[in-house]
Amino acid sequence: xxxxxxxxxLLARWLSSRGKTPRADPAFLARFGYRxxxxxxxxxxxxxxxxxxxxxxxxxxxxLLAGAHASRPAELRAGDAEREARVAExxxxxxxxxxxxAYMAYxxxxxxxxxxxxxxxxxxxxxxxxxVHLMPFFPxxxxxxxxxxxxxxxxxxxxxxxxxxxxVEAARExxxxxxxxxxxxxxxxxxxxxxxxxxxxxxxxxxxxxFHVFPDRAAAERYGRxxxxxxxxxxxxxxxxxxxxxxxxxxxxxxxxxxxDWSNPEVFVEMLGILLELANRGIDIxxxxxxxxxxxxxxxxxxxxxEAHDIVRLLKACADVAAPGLAFLAEAIVQPSEIVRxxxxxxxxxxxxxxxxxxxxxxxxxLATGKTAVLSRxxxxxxxxxxxxxxxxxxRCHDDIGLGYDEEKILRAGFTPRAHRRFLLDFYxxxxxxxxxxxRLFMEDPRTGDARIxxxxxxxxxxxxxxxxxxxxAVDLAVKRIMLLHGLAASLTGIPLxxxxxxxxxxxxxxxxxxxxxxxxxxxxxxxxxxxxxLARSEVADTVESRVMNxxxxxxxxxxxxxxxxxxxxxxxxxxxxxxxxxxxxxxxxAAAKARILVAANFTAKSRAVRFQELxxxxxxxxxxxxxxxxxxxxxxxxxxxxxxxxxxxxWIALAAPERKAGA
Ligand code: GLC
Numbered sequence: 090x091x092x093x094x095x096x097x098x099l100l101a102r103w104l105s106s107r108g109k110t111p112r113a114d115p116a117f118l119a120r121f122g123y124r125x126x127x128x129x130x131x132x133x134x135x136x137x138x139x140x141x142x143x144x145x146x147x148x149x150x151x152x153l154l155a156g157a158h159a160s161r162p163a164e165l166r167a168g169d170a171e172r173e174a175r176v177a178e179x180x181x182x183x184x185x186x187x188x189x190x191a192y193m194a195y196x197x198x199x200x201x202x203x204x205x206x207x208x209x210x211x212x213x214x215x216x217x218x219x220x221v222h223l224m225p226f227f228p229x230x231x232x233x234x235x236x237x238x239x240x241x242x243x244x245x246x247x248x249x250x251x252x253x254x255x256x257v258e259a260a261r262e263x264x265x266x267x268x269x270x271x272x273x274x275x276x277x278x279x280x281x282x283x284x285x286x287x288x289x290x291x292x293x294x295x296x297x298x299x300f301h302v303f304p305d306r307a308a309a310e311r312y313g314r315x316x317x318x319x320x321x322x323x324x325x326x327x328x329x330x331x332x333x334x335x336x337x338x339x340x341x342x343x344x345x346x347x348x349x350d351w352s353n354p355e356v357f358v359e360m361l362g363i364l365l366e367l368a369n370r371g372i373d374i375x376x377x378x379x380x381x382x383x384x385x386x387x388x389x390x391x392x393x394x395x396e397a398h399d400i401v402r403l404l405k406a407c408a409d410v411a412a413p414g415l416a417f418l419a420e421a422i423v424q425p426s427e428i429v430r431x432x433x434x435x436x437x438x439x440x441x442x443x444x445x446x447x448x449x450x451x452x453x454x455x456l457a458t459g460k461t462a463v464l465s466r467x468x469x470x471x472x473x474x475x476x477x478x479x480x481x482x483x484x485r486c487h488d489d490i491g492l493g494y495d496e497e498k499i500l501r502a503g504f505t506p507r508a509h510r511r512f513l514l515d516f517y518x519x520x521x522x523x524x525x526x527x528x529r530l531f532m533e534d535p536r537t538g539d540a541r542i543x544x545x546x547x548x549x550x551x552x553x554x555x556x557x558x559x560x561x562x563a564v565d566l567a568v569k570r571i572m573l574l575h576g577l578a579a580s581l582t583g584i585p586l587x588x589x590x591x592x593x594x595x596x597x598x599x600x601x602x603x604x605x606x607x608x609x610x611x612x613x614x615x616x617x618x619x620x621x622x623x624l625a626r627s628e629v630a631d632t633v634e635s636r637v638m639n640x641x642x643x644x645x646x647x648x649x650x651x652x653x654x655x656x657x658x659x660x661x662x663x664x665x666x667x668x669x670x671x672x673x674x675x676x677x678x679x680a681a682a683k684a685r686i687l688v689a690a691n692f693t694a695k696s697r698a699v700r701f702q703e704l705x706x707x708x709x710x711x712x713x714x715x716x717x718x719x720x721x722x723x724x725x726x727x728x729x730x731x732x733x734x735x736x737x738x739x740x741w742i743a744l745a746a747p748e749r750k751a752g753a
Contacts, residue, residue: 090141090142090143091142091143091144093129093133093143093144094144096125096129096130096147099125099148100122100129102148103148104118107151107155114158114166117158120409121151121154121155124406124407124409124410125151127402127406128151128403128407128410129147131399131402131403131406132146132147132150132354132403135352135354135396135399135400135403136352136357139352146354149358150358150407153362153407154365154407154410155411157365157366157369157411157412158410161368161369161412162369162371164261164264165368165369165371165412165414168414169412169414171183171414172414173413181477181655181657182416182441182477183414183416184220184269184373184416184441184442184479185479185657187649187652187654187656188219188648188649189219189220189656190217190218190219190220190579190585190586190645191218191221191222191271191481191584191586191587192213192216192218192220192221192222192586192587192588192589192592193221193222193224193271193486193487193586193587193588193589194221194222194223194224194588194589194619195224195236195237195589195616196223196224196250197249197250198590198617198618199223199589202249202250202251202255203226203246203251203252203255203256203258204251204255206259207259207262209619210262210263210266210268212619212624213268214266215638215642216587216592216638217646218268218587218645219269221263221269221270221271222271222272222376222586223259223271223272224273224487225237225238225240225272225275226246226247226250226256227241227246227247227275228240228241228242228245228246228248229241229280229282230280230281230282230345232606233343233345233606233609233610234345235342235345235346235610238275238342238346238378239275239278239279239281239282239343239345239346240275240279240280241279241280241284242284243274243275243279243363243367244366253370256370256371257370257371260370260371260372260373261371263371269373269374270372270373270374271372271374271375271376271418272367272372272375272376273376273378274360274363274364274367274375274376274378275379276360276377276378276379276380276383277342277348277349277379277382278341278342278346278347278348278349279346279347280345280346280347281331281344281345281346281347282345283347285299285300285359286347289302289334291333292333295355297334298350298353298355299349299353300338300339300348300349300350301338301339301348301350302336302338302339303328303336303337303338303339304336305336305337306330309327309328309337309339310328312385312387312388313327313328313339315389315390316341316389316390316391317390318534319341319342320342320343320532321534322532322533322534323343323532323609323610324340324342324343324344327339327341328340339385341382341391342379348382348385350385351384351396352384352385352396357400357403360404361404361407364408365407365411365412368408368411368412369412372415373414373415373416374418374442375415375416375417375418376420377401377418377419377440378420379420380401380419380421381397381421381427381431382397383396383397383400383401384396384400392423392427393421393423393427393430398430398431398439401417401419401431401439401440402438404417405417405438405439405440406438409438416440416442417439417440417441417442418441418442418443418444418481419431419432419439419442419443419444420444421443421444421446422446422488422493423446423493424493424494425446425447425467425470425471425494425495426471428445428446428447429443429473429474431443432474432475432478433473433474433475433478440478441477441478441479442478442479442480442481442584443478443481444480444481444483444486444586445480445481445482445582445583446493447467447468447471447494448471448480448482448578448581448582449483449484449485449486450490450491450492450493450494451463451464451467451494452464452484452574452577453484453490453513453517453549454494454513455671456570456573456574457512457513457516457517457524458512458692459669459692459693460502460668460669460692461669461671461692462501462502462503462668463494463498463499463504464671465662465665465671465672466498466501466502466662467494467498469660469661469662470498472582472660474582474657476657477657478657479583479584479656480582480583480584480656481583481585482577482578482579482581482582482583482584482585482586483578483585483586483587483588484571484575484588484591485545485546485549485588485591486586486588487588487612487615487616488612489532489541490517490541490542491541492510492513510539511538514530514540514542517542517544517549518530519554525550525554525555525563525566526544526548526549526550526551526554527544527549527554527596527597528543528548528549528597529542529543529544529611529614530542530543531611531612543611543612543614544614544615545590545591545595545596545614546571546575546588546591546594547567547571547591547594547596547637548596548597548615550567550570551570552567552568552571552594552596552633553596553597554567555567556633564633566694566736566737568636568640569738570737571591571594571637572637572640572641572644572737573690573691573692573737573738573739575587575591575640575641575644576644576690576739577671577688577739579641579645579648579654580644580648580654580686580688580739581660581688582656583656584656585644585648590617590618590619591637591641592627592637592638593619593620593624593637593638594634594636594637595620596617597614597615598613598614598615598618601613601614647715647716651684651741652678652679653675653676653677653684653685653686654686655677657678658676658677658678659675659676660673660674660675660676661673661674661676662674663687663705665699666703667697667699669691669692669693669697670690670691670692670697670734671688671689671692672687672704673688674687674688675687675688683746684743684746685708685709685743686715686741686742686743687708687740687742687744688739688740688741688742689732689734689739689740689742690738690739690740691734691735691736691738691739692737693737694736694737695736696733696734696735696736696738697733698731698732698733698734699731699732699734700730700731702730708744709745709746710745711732711742711743711744712742712743712744712745714732714742715741715742715743716739716740716741717740
């Protein structure tokens with residue numbers, strides 16, 4: 090290997106040879122200079138052993154960035170400048186703007202295609218969502234394609250959904266309305282029909298090296314001996330025999346999703362080019378799909394390895410140069426202590442947003458048990474945030490609910506971990522006597538007893554059962570539960586995220602069973618089509634759809650004007666004497682905005698009370714419940730120092746500023 094030059098010398102070389110073109114803009118050159126050392130360092134750290142000429146490789150990356158920036162449309166550059174200026178002025182980054190809320194949907198299920206998308210925007214505006222995540226819309230194999238997460242062309246658009254021009258126009262339309270577009274970068278794997286995979290199958294060495302290929306089963310198994318399985322029921326193992334290659338390929342997810350070998354610098358360059366091109370089409374947030382899996386090392390579990398973090402840092406540093414308005418969202422559904430590393434890895438930027446997967450599970454835990462100890466204790470400990478980053482807080486998404494939380498937290502709450510998990514699985518699959526939930530187990534593994542949970546928010550909250558039984562009181566309770574979970578996602582921390590269909594209280598959709606391409610993946614039961622009739626009912630008073638839709642929209646509307654609910658505003662979980670309540674104190678970031686809010690939630694069907702005398706002194710007196718309306722005039726009981734909380738009730742109690750002691 091040729092010895093690498095110092096980053097400074099290399100930068101000077103690049104600038105004198107290529108950087109001073111008439112098109113290079115000074116802001117780009119400034120960012121480039123600022124990030125160059127980090128980029129060169131990370132490139133060498135990750136790829137030095139595989140590079141014959143590291144200088145040439147770094148210069149190639151530099152050219153790629155300059156090219157991407159040169160072709161970045163003027164309106165996106167103007168947007169970048171605004172986003173940078175806002176931070177320079179000392180304001181929070183654009184994606185942490187108070188009041189933002191997100192919505193995620195499969196385009197075909199939401200609006201048919203890109204053309205129908207525009208017509209659905211008023212629905213999103215009525216809901217109050219401003220970040221719209223359209224799930225993979227790329228060309229993918231016919232039949233089972235894991236909901237588009239097996240990508241055959243990262244820069245194409247699935248012809249059933251529209252064209253690249255439609256995508257660009259959708260982004261423009263969102264921007265005109267003050268909304269943002271989020272999209273997936275499925276970077277851990279591509280489909281076995283991607284041209285790279287096809288070339289590998291044709292015997293092209295260059296492309297075979299894009300994947301993890303093993304000559305025989307024993308070699309594959311030795312490498313993957315500590316790798317857990319993602320889909321043990323339907324896609325057991327982590328490797329697939331590919332006759333055309335006469336070899337085994339690593340396929341951590343499905344057999345048609347080939348893991349890319351990110352230790353190959355060519356894979357990095359390809360993906361960087363794709364990332365920058367997607368950014369140039371107007372995407373504001375890239376969701377890094379399955380990011381913990383990026384780097385593999387024999388004998389490890391191949392998750393969360395340090396190099397996976399280095400790759401994200403390198404991609405981010407590059408994006409910051411060429412498309413600085415872009416934010417990354419980590420899809421890291423791993424242990425809480427690992428999730429936060431994608432947000433805060435010691436001061437070097439990785440992702441700016443991450444799914445708060447642990448909060449999601451904890452909400453479902455509390456709803457099934459009616460007890461909040463696991464939620465209250467764990468939430469506070471697992472929510473640590475680095476400045477400039479935020480959570481997406483949600484009740485449901487398109488994936489299953491995995492019960493991957495710390496044993497220790499369950500133990501501390503007084504439960505036995507194994508029995509507790511079993512209870513939750515039984516409860517949400519409706520097997521537990523008296524359960525209101527109608528879900529199914531996903532990926533049940535008889536060897537370990539592990540399983541995850543499928544089902545829509547509404548069905549897991551009891552709506553499906555209640556409607557089927559024609560039980561109006563049970564319907565009311567189910568609606569209250571749906572509201573409770575969404576209300577907490579809107580007020581505990583972060584940016585609330587609503588999954589398509591949940592805003593209408595849609596129940597499980599069993600049509601998935603009729604489609605052979607979907608039939609072995611019961612996650613499709615909770616990915617319903619946005620039924621136009623249900624949408625119409627959401628505009629008719631007193632229907633379930635309108636109650637849920639208006640209820641969630643109200644949360645999102647009210648929270649916009651509450652400084653204490655800014656995504657990154659501080660919170661503190663208070664100890665509740667009553668083990669069925671959650672109490673969380675939110676404080677505005679600016680001391681000048683005094684109003685602190687006590688979020689209080691009752692996880693049972695019985696009325697309960699928050700006794701103010703039991704709460705820490707200095708909280709300030711409860712002034713007003715911001716959620717109270719004509720139907721529920723007030724939860725404050727004057728004179729008693731109590732807040733009454735009805736079944737599954739949520740209250741946002743504005744606290745009067747505490748009286749200062751004389752001389753304080
Ligand atoms: C992510 C997606 C999930 C998909 C997997 C493989 O976890 O959310 O739906 O199955 O990645 O791409």
